[in-house]
Amino acid sequence: DIQMTQSPPSLSASLGDKVTITCQASQNINKYIAWYQQKPGKAPRLLIRYTSTLESGTPSRFSGSGSGRDYSFSISNVESEDIASYYCLQYDNLWTFGGGTKLELK
Amino acid sequence: QVNLLQSGAALVKPGASVKLSCKASGYTFTDYYIHWVKQSHGKSLEWIGYINPNSGYTNYNEKFKSKATLTVDKSTNTAYMELSRLTSEDSATYYCTRSGLAYYFDYWGQGVMVTVSS
Numbered sequence: 001d002i003q004m005t006q007s008p009p010s011l012s013a014s015l016g017d018k019v020t021i022t023c024q025a026s027q028n029i030n031k032y033i034a035w036y037q038q039k040p041g042k043a044p045r046l047l048i049r050y051t052s053t054l055e056s057g058t059p060s061r062f063s064g065s066g067s068g069r070d071y072s073f074s075i076s077n078v079e080s081e082d083i084a085s086y087y088c089l090q091y092d093n094l095w096t097f098g099g100g101t102k103l104e105l106k
Numbered sequence: 107q108v109n110l111l112q113s114g115a116a117l118v119k120p121g122a123s124v125k126l127s128c129k130a131s132g133y134t135f136t137d138y139y140i141h142w143v144k145q146s147h148g149k150s151l152e153w154i155g156y157i158n159p160n161s162g163y164t165n166y167n168e169k170f171k172s173k174a175t176l177t178v179d180k181s182t183n184t185a186y187m188e189l190s191r192l193t194s195e196d197s198a199t200y201y202c203t204r205s206g207l208a209y210y211f212d213y214w215g216q217g218v219m220v221t222v223s224s
Contacts, residue, residue, distance in 0.1 A: 034210040043214035095153040
């Protein structure tokens with residue numbers, strides 16, 4: 001089974017900051033990684049698929065990159081509506097989520 | 107518009123079973139797999155398994171093979187997950203979601219909270 005190690009578990013940012021979250025897979029996942037945003041009491045929302053492809057409706061301040069085992073997700077110019085938890089998902093071999101990152105305001 | 111509508115919250119006794127539903131609309135039901143995902147309170151997400159509504163083929167996370175049973179009713183575009191021999195460890199929010207040929211999860215149900223308590 002593929003394991004996904006996501007860091008950091010929590011992140012504190014000011015409005016306008018750039019933040020970066022990373023996910024490392026236990027093996028090469030061939031760029032098959034998606035990123036989700038989840039707000040309290042809500043279902044996850046797909047933001048990015050296949051490493052860097054923004055889903056329709058995802059603001060351009062969100063971005064993703066990576067290859068092989070190492071991937072990152074960034075938010076430039078953090079806005080108040082971005083305060084949420086974020087999860088990576090590998091879908092190269094079955095499906096595995098990262099442990100999540102809770103983004104809070106400093 | 108795509109919609110996955112899940113059944114309401116459930117309070118069930120330890121040792122009992124519960125069957126959750128996920129009614130799909132706004133797309134061709136048999137064109138997408140339906141997956142189920144568990145989220146324990148304050149924790150991350152775990153993939154439970156998926157069912158191909160067209161063939162009925164299922165694939166489970168090893169961890170949930172003896173816990174969850176996935177079925178579909180194509181006549182009502184509804185997917186089901188039955189959880190058996192419930193314990194407090196099964197108390198969680200459960201989501202249904204779908205994947206297409208590209209295999210990532212795009213649309214999600216609203217989630218259903220299952221509480222196991224005597």
